[in-house]
Amino acid sequence: xxxxxxxxxxxxxxxxQEVILRCVPISNHLYFYWYRQxxxxxxxxxxxxxxxxxxxxxxxxxxxxSVERPDGSNFTLKIRSTKLEDSAMYFCAxxxxxxxxxxxxxxxxxxxxxxx
Amino acid sequence: GQQVMQIPQYxxxxxxxxxxxxxxxxxxLSNIQWYKQRPGGHPVFxxxxxxxxxxKKQKRLTFQFGxxxxxxxxxxxxTQTTDVGTYFCAGSRFHFGNExxxxxxxxxxxxxx
Numbered sequence: 001x002x003x004x005x006x007x008x009x010x011x012x013x014x015x016x017q018e019v020i021l022r023c024v025p026i027s028n029h030l031y032f033y034w035y036r037q038x039x040x041x042x043x044x045x046x047x048x049x050x051x052x053x054x055x056x057x058x059x060x061x062x063x064x065x066s067v068e069r070p071d072g073s074n075f076t077l078k079i080r081s082t083k084l085e086d087s088a089m090y091f092c093a094x095x096x097x098x099x100x101x102x103x104x105x106x107x108x109x110x111x112x113x114x115x116x
Numbered sequence: 117g118q119q120v121m122q123i124p125q126y127x128x129x130x131x132x133x134x135x136x137x138x139x140x141x142x143x144x145l146s147n148i149q150w151y152k153q154r155p156g157g158h159p160v161f162x163x164x165x166x167x168x169x170x171x172k173k174q175k176r177l178t179f180q181f182g183x184x185x186x187x188x189x190x191x192x193x194x195t196q197t198t199d200v201g202t203y204f205c206a207g208s209r210f211h212f213g214n215e216x217x218x219x220x221x222x223x224x225x226x227x228x229x
Contacts, residue, residue, distance in 0.1 A: 035219075043151075043159060043204060043219040056216050059117075091158055104149070105217065107158040 002026045004108035006092050012114045016081050021111045023075045023092030032075045033093040033105065034067065036060070043091065049075065082115045089113075118143045120207050122220040130228050135195050137223035139188040139205035146208050148181055148188045149217065154201040162190075162203075197227050 005024045013019050025032050034046040047057040049067055066078045075094075079086055089112050093105040119142040129135050139148070147166045151159035163172055165181035165188060172179045178191045188205055202224045206217040 033217075035217075042221050043153075043206075043217075045216050045218065048216055058216075104161045104164060107151075107160070110158050 002106075004092055004094055004106050006090075006108040006111050008111060009109065010112045010114070012116065013082055015084055015115055019079050019082055019113060021077045021079075021090050021092075021113070023077070023108055024073055025075055025092065025094030026106055027073070029094035029096055029106070031055075031095045032067075032069070033095075034077045035091045035093060035107075036088040037091065037110075038088045046077070046090075079113075082113075084115050087113055087115045118207070118209065118218045120205060120218050120220040122203075122205060122223050124223055125221065126224050126226070128226045128228060129195055131197060132194050135192040135199070135225055137190050137203050137205075137225075139190075139207075139220050141186045141207050141218075143186070143209065145185050148185075149206045149208070150179060150188075150190055151204045151206060151219075152201050153204065153222075157201075159204060192225075195225070195227055197229060200225060200227050 004026055007022045011019055032049045035043050036046055037043045045058050047061045047067055048055045064080045068076050089110045091110045092108040095105045122137055122139050127135055147164055149164045150162040152162055153159045163179050165179055168185050169183045170181045176193045180189045190203055192199055202222045204222045205220040208217055
């Protein structure tokens with residue numbers, strides 16, 4: 001069964017450093033998302049991406065965040081200058097076509113980001 | 117902004133007992149999805165409800181979408197240890213295009229064998 005993959009599984013970085021989290025969505029999917037989950041809390045939407053541009057973003061997704069689909073298969077989330085409060089599990093997700101009847105989102109296993 | 121709340125936050129049940137989690141949105145939803153997250157895992161899609169008053173069943177799981185499309189529930193009959201995890205509802209306000217999901221606060225289910 002196709003699945004979303006994410007690398008790395010765990011990233012430790014120092015405050016102020018840049019990190020790039022990588023995702024490979026399911027190959028025939030057109031919509032891509034990033035969510036984050038602070039330990040023990042709910043899943044929070046960050047950004048959605050379609051047709052090589054951001055479709056929607058939350059208030060969490062400020063100027064420190066950016067997304068890119070550099071090569072047609074990878075989907076990346078960059079945090080330019082990490083803060084302690086960026087420590088969380090980051091999930092990538094993807095879903096199918098524009099007019100699909102089922103809007104199921106497939107989540108990757110996540111990248112645990114620890115900012116020290 | 118849109119808020120989606122779930123109750124209870126935690127539920128401990130004896131194996132074999134039933135379990136229900138309730139989901140309430142501050143705004144009318146286009147559709148609602150339910151996800152299960154095992155401890156240390158990622159959200160896994162369970163089901164989507166679209167129609168007002170819709171009821172869907174998956175084996176021991178029964179999902180309902182309220183008439184006003186602002187609330188939903190998940191009921192598990194005769195819980196098993198494999199049901200352990202956190203159950204999230206996730207609402208969307210739009211039919212088409214990117215489906216920004218607003219996740220509920222989740223209900224963590226633990227089973228006492």
